[in-house]
Amino acid sequence: MIETIFAQNGSPSLPGRALAGLVLAIAAALLARRLRSLSGSGAVAAAACGTLCVIAGWSWAGLLIAYFAAASVLSWAGKEEKEERAGAVVAKGGRRDAMQVVANGGVYSLAAALTAVIPASYIIWGAVGALAAASSDSWATEIGVWLGGEPRLITNGTIVRSGTSGGVTAAGFLGSLAGAAWVALCAMLFGFRGHGVVIAALIGGFGGSIVDSLLGATIQERRWCDRCAEPTERTVHRCGATTRLVGGIIRIDNDVVNLISTIAGFLLGVIIYCIAGNAGSWGAIG
Numbered sequence: 001m002i003e004t005i006f007a008q009n010g011s012p013s014l015p016g017r018a019l020a021g022l023v024l025a026i027a028a029a030l031l032a033r034r035l036r037s038l039s040g041s042g043a044v045a046a047a048a049c050g051t052l053c054v055i056a057g058w059s060w061a062g063l064l065i066a067y068f069a070a071a072s073v074l075s076w077a078g079k080e081e082k083e084e085r086a087g088a089v090v091a092k093g094g095r096r097d098a099m100q101v102v103a104n105g106g107v108y109s110l111a112a113a114l115t116a117v118i119p120a121s122y123i124i125w126g127a128v129g130a131l132a133a134a135s136s137d138s139w140a141t142e143i144g145v146w147l148g149g150e151p152r153l154i155t156n157g158t159i160v161r162s163g164t165s166g167g168v169t170a171a172g173f174l175g176s177l178a179g180a181a182w183v184a185l186c187a188m189l190f191g192f193r194g195h196g197v198v199i200a201a202l203i204g205g206f207g208g209s210i211v212d213s214l215l216g217a218t219i220q221e222r223r224w225c226d227r228c229a230e231p232t233e234r235t236v237h238r239c240g241a242t243t244r245l246v247g248g249i250i251r252i253d254n255d256v257v258n259l260i261s262t263i264a265g266f267l268l269g270v271i272i273y274c275i276a277g278n279a280g281s282w283g284a285i286g
Contacts, residue, residue: 025050028065033095037072041098049101049109056112059190060127064105064112066186067131070179071104071138078146086145086163089232090254103258104134107266121196122273128197129204129269130262132183136209137261139179144172154213161231165254166217180205196276200269208265215257222247 028050029043038046046068053060111127144151148169150159160167184201223232223243230237233254237243 020054022047022051022054025054025061032068032072035072036095037068037075038101039095039097042096042101045098045101046105049105052109052113056115059192060112060115062190063128063131063183063186063192064108066190067135067183068105070182071135071142074139074142077142082142082145082163086161089161089163089230090234099255100258103255104138104262105131106259107262108134111266122270124192125196125200125273126204126266126269128183128187128192129200129208129272130266132180132201132205133208133212133262133265133268134258135179135183136176136205136265137179137212137258139182140168140172140176140209140213143175143178144169147171153217154210155217164216164231165220165233165257166213166215168213176206176209177202180209196273199276200272203272204265204268207268208261211264212257212261215252215260216254218248219252220248220254220257221245221250221252 025047029038029047032038032046033040033043050061050064053064108127108131111123111130115123115127144167145162148162148171151162151164151167151169151172152159153164153166154168155166180202183205184198187197187201221233222245223234224230224246225232225234225237225239225241225243227241228237228239231246232243234243
């Protein structure tokens with residue numbers, strides 16, 4: 001019956017909001033696919049993440065869209081220059097597939113849905129920290145490859161090719177801070193009240209990005225194309241040759257590292273909440 005879909009005040013109940021969210025998330029995902037920001041599998045994963053966020057509330061979905069929109073714009077900015085510098089190295093480019101969507105937005109979306117059942121401030125802080133980590137890493141990569149100079153491994157300072165995981169530049173560090181700040185700003189605009197959420201976004205975002213770089217420089221698989229005599233992260237190089245593993249742990253690819261970094265961002269957000277103690281309304285939405 002209609003009262004099971006809508007609350008008495010006319011606002012959507014949880015089932016109604018989930019249904020509306022599903023419809024809108026599918027529409028947004030199809031638009032992103034049409035704009036060549038998502039692959040087919042990426043559109044399905046994005047629709048699922050969007051629906052989970054709407055279950056928690058429209059503010060959660062708005063924040064996810066703000067993150068994705070900014071990341072998409074940055075991925076297209078200077079695309080030709082970035083392709084020339086890093087196209088042979090990076091494992092994936094162009095449209096985001098399902099693994100990329102889940103690796104970057106999965107933790108945030110699951111945490112958002114969880115708040116519909118357990119509306120605890122520490123989950124909110126952690127969720128914002130997770131999304132900020134994804135944003136921070138995306139901005140660092142896009143800006144670092146586009147505007148940065150020669151990257152150096154974060155672990156030992158060795159100069160590496162542009163696009164190499166674990167390689168950092170001054171421009172990339174600034175991009176990382178800007179990406180975290182973007183989520184912090186949007187969280188405030190979408191009704192995530194208080195300084196606590198801002199702190200969670202900034203520390204969780206930048207900290208998660210650092211974790212991403214450290215894992216990229218140490219355990220992420222590194223490959224080599226014998227035909228081109230070039231380092232790469234691709235299993236099949238753009239020349240068509242199958243590459244071989246020369247470092248890191250097999251199957252620990254960029255998507256796995258991104259997922260771990262968002263988990264780190266979530267945990268940092270929770271830790272900040274625990275340090276702050278009883279934050280009251282700092283973590284509330286409204």
